[in-house]
Amino acid sequence: MPQRVPVADGVFTWPSDDPRLIGSRCTSCDNHMFPTQESCPRCSGSETETVELSREGTLWTWTVQGYPPKSPPYAGDADPKTFEPFGVGYVDLAGQLKVETRLTINDPAQIEIGMEMEMVLVPLYTNEDGDEVVTFAFAPKEI
Amino acid sequence: MSNEVAIIGIGMHEFGRHEGVSGMDQGVVAVQRALADSALAWDDIQFAFGGSQDSGKADTMVSKLGLTGLQFINVSNGCATGGSALFSAYNSIRAGMFDLGIAIGFDKHERGAFRVDTRSEGLGDWYGETGMALTTQFFGMKINRYMHDHSISHDTLARVAEKAFRNGSKNPMAWRRRPLSVAEIKESAMLSYPLTQYMFCSPGEGGVALILASADRARELTNTPVFLKAAVVRSRRFGSFEVMAPHLAPEHATGPTVDASAAAFEMAGLGPEDIDVAQLQDTESGAEVMHMAENGFCKDGEQEQMIQMGETEIDGRLPVNTDGGCLANGEPVGASGLRQVYENVLQLRGQAGERQVPNNPQVAYTHVYGAPGISGVSILAR
Numbered sequence: 001m002p003q004r005v006p007v008a009d010g011v012f013t014w015p016s017d018d019p020r021l022i023g024s025r026c027t028s029c030d031n032h033m034f035p036t037q038e039s040c041p042r043c044s045g046s047e048t049e050t051v052e053l054s055r056e057g058t059l060w061t062w063t064v065q066g067y068p069p070k071s072p073p074y075a076g077d078a079d080p081k082t083f084e085p086f087g088v089g090y091v092d093l094a095g096q097l098k099v100e101t102r103l104t105i106n107d108p109a110q111i112e113i114g115m116e117m118e119m120v121l122v123p124l125y126t127n128e129d130g131d132e133v134v135t136f137a138f139a140p141k142e143i
Numbered sequence: 144m145s146n147e148v149a150i151i152g153i154g155m156h157e158f159g160r161h162e163g164v165s166g167m168d169q170g171v172v173a174v175q176r177a178l179a180d181s182a183l184a185w186d187d188i189q190f191a192f193g194g195s196q197d198s199g200k201a202d203t204m205v206s207k208l209g210l211t212g213l214q215f216i217n218v219s220n221g222c223a224t225g226g227s228a229l230f231s232a233y234n235s236i237r238a239g240m241f242d243l244g245i246a247i248g249f250d251k252h253e254r255g256a257f258r259v260d261t262r263s264e265g266l267g268d269w270y271g272e273t274g275m276a277l278t279t280q281f282f283g284m285k286i287n288r289y290m291h292d293h294s295i296s297h298d299t300l301a302r303v304a305e306k307a308f309r310n311g312s313k314n315p316m317a318w319r320r321r322p323l324s325v326a327e328i329k330e331s332a333m334l335s336y337p338l339t340q341y342m343f344c345s346p347g348e349g350g351v352a353l354i355l356a357s358a359d360r361a362r363e364l365t366n367t368p369v370f371l372k373a374a375v376v377r378s379r380r381f382g383s384f385e386v387m388a389p390h391l392a393p394e395h396a397t398g399p400t401v402d403a404s405a406a407a408f409e410m411a412g413l414g415p416e417d418i419d420v421a422q423l424q425d426t427e428s429g430a431e432v433m434h435m436a437e438n439g440f441c442k443d444g445e446q447e448q449m450i451q452m453g454e455t456e457i458d459g460r461l462p463v464n465t466d467g468g469c470l471a472n473g474e475p476v477g478a479s480g481l482r483q484v485y486e487n488v489l490q491l492r493g494q495a496g497e498r499q500v501p502n503n504p505q506v507a508y509t510h511v512y513g514a515p516g517i518s519g520v521s522i523l524a525r
Contacts, residue, residue: 008269023390034390035267042381042392060391061291063283064336065274070258073271088280090391098391100275108336113291124273135273 002130004121007075011035012121012136013052019121020052021099021136032096054093055119056141062089062113064106075125075133091117091138104139116141146237149361149368150523152181152354153485156249158472159318161348166198166475169350170249171207173478177245177352181364185209188354190235192228193247194218195477201247214241222424222513223376224248225351225480229521230374232355242357249350250475257346264387264515278426278514279343281386283335286429288384290337293444295432297337301328302450303428304342304470310457311471313497318347318473342428347473351481353488369488372411372506372522377403379516386514399518400437400510407508407520408439415439418522419504420490421461422483424512425468435463438510438520462500465490480519483509491525 006014013020024033026040027047034053039046066085071078087103089111104122105111117138124135154176156169170193178185185208193201194217202215220227225248232246259276261268270276289295305325311317323341331340361368379385382396408414415438423438425431432446440461441449449455455463466472466486469479487507489495509521 007272008267011267011269031392032390061284061288062336063280063287063338064333065277065280066333066335067256069274069277070255073259073261073268073276074274075272076274086274088275088284090284092393095393097393100389100391102273102275113288135269 002132004134005127005131007124007133007135018055019119019136020055021119023051023053023097024048025051034097034099053096053099057091057093057117057138059111059113059115059117060090060092060098062087062103062111064088064108077125087111089138102135102137104137118142146239147358148233148236148355148371149358150353150371150484150488151356151361151365151368152177152183153488154178154180154352155316155482155485156350157316158347158349158475158482166195166249166251166348166350167204169251169348170195170198170201170247170352171204173249173350173352174204174208174245174247177354181354183354183364186211187243188213188245189241190214190232190244191247192216192218192231192244194220194224194228195248195250196221196224198249198251198477201249204247220376221515221517222476222511223480223517223519224477226374226511226519226521227376229353229481229484230376230519233371233374236355236357242360243354245352245354246481247350247352248477248479248481250477251348252346252475255346259387266387266389270389275389276387278386279335279338282427282429283338285384286427286433287337289429289433295444295447297329298325299432299447299450300337300342300428301325303425303431304328306456307425307464307468307470310465310498311467314466314471317467317471319467319471338427338429344426344469344474347475349472349475349478349482351478351485353481353484367492369491369523369525372413372524373407374521375403375407375410376517376519377406383516385516398437399516400434400512403518403520404438404510407522411522413506413522417506418461418508419506420465420487420500421463421508421510422466422468422486423463423510425464425470426474426512428470430512431463431468434510434512438508457498457500465495465498465500476513480509480511483511484521484523487523491523
């Protein structure tokens with residue numbers, strides 16, 4: 001029976017009703033990283049711990065992917081006839097880091113630096129087993 | 144100074160698309176033209192540094208140029224490949240190991256935006272699968288934030304591209320030689336907001352070779368030596384905003400361009416006010432705008448008025464990208480940085496024809512930037 005499956009293991013918590021991005025925190029200098037890594041580019045320390053990142057933040061910058069990315073590596077719909085432009089941005093997760101992410105919105109008139117965002121999962125493609133492969137994205141926060 | 148280094152010969156294969164001609168063969172043509180320019184033979188060349196991203200190992204070109212036994216070292220450093228070849232050749236002569244050598248860069252890429260190999264960039268496959276491994280997105284996001292912070296207009300982005308294609312129309316080696324209007328540029332397809340199709344350069348093809356000599360050899364061999372006053376390559380620091388970054392640090396640091404520029408000016412004993420002509424990395428219009436400030440030629444935000452007033456035109460106060468830059472020439476990665484130096488040598492020799500900067504320019508500047516956050520700067524003087 002078809003299921004929802006994550007695009008990769010270890011990127012966000014799964015299975016979960018409230019998925020979070022999985023990052024690292026340097027135990028020496030508190031620097032946060034995404035995805036996980038074992039050493040710290042800020043202090044060159046070699047001890048990090050795995051942490052779940054905040055699921056809310058503010059939009060720091062953005063663009064809209066207006067043409068189909070080359071496939072491979074892109075696994076979503078790259079057919080020029082049906083391709084839907086998608087927003088991409090960096091969301092500032094206060095006190096942790098700015099994460100690069102797809103956005104659920106793609107109309108420049110509706111996207112603004114500083115807007116409040118929250119993490120969601122969105123469908124990316126259907127795999128050979130009929131499973132729906134999902135990835136993370138950020139959406140304008142429901143108020 | 145006894146360990147000065149000069150460029151005494153330059154050669155280029157036309158940039159653009161060349162059906163049936165390999166990237167490496169374009170490099171061979173560039174070398175042959177540089178030899179002709181300096182009236183030297185291949186067996187005079189003592190050493191070579193060369194590289195390409197997608198067109199094979201540079202040192203195999205000796206089977207076409209001649210098997211003379213010279214030291215040939217391949218360089219692979221992304222968009223700074225050419226700059227790194229130049230830096231290495233410069234230092235080999237300064238160190239006194241050799242007194243005559245060559246730096247070579249060439250490439251030939253498939254059509255369309257660069258296909259990124261996420262693994263070679265140290266990233267997981269998911270990054271490419273989810274549609275984030277695109278250099279064009281980074282450029283859109285960096286200039287979008289910069290416009291927000293420093294009040295740069297969409298019109299200014301279009302004017303940068305309009306200047307590039309107009310300058311390119313005066314350059315017989317350029318790929319795109321048809322001038323485009325500001326309106327055509329603004330109305331072309333929006334590829335990565337706020338950047339339209341004609342605000343982006345395309346991966347392309349071409350080759351460049353530069354022959355370098357010690358100052359003593361240079362004076363024996365030519366009446367028009369152009370001295371390399373500085374050649375610097377720098378990588379990114381913690382907190383800078385770079386291409387292919389799944390996350391950025393909360394704090395902000397300046398990028399590698401600021402470091403490379405400051406080091407180059409210090410090495411040359413010169414400042415931005417001494418520069419008569421500059422070639423700055425213009426992967427897209429916004430990059431030229433931001434790189435004007437990162438290289439020390441203005442403060443953040445001043446570009447708006449400088450560009451609107453025409454100060455970066457060929458006859459302006461600070462001519463920028465006089466050969467049409469990456470926008471009009473395309474970007475064959477291995478050759479792109481050396482193209483900038485080639486153009487500056489022409490400008491300093493007074494051989495740039497229709498696009499010659501007036502009043503005998505004396506000092507010229509080049510800057511390349513590329514993944515994963517690397518910059519190369521050179522300063523040339525007559």
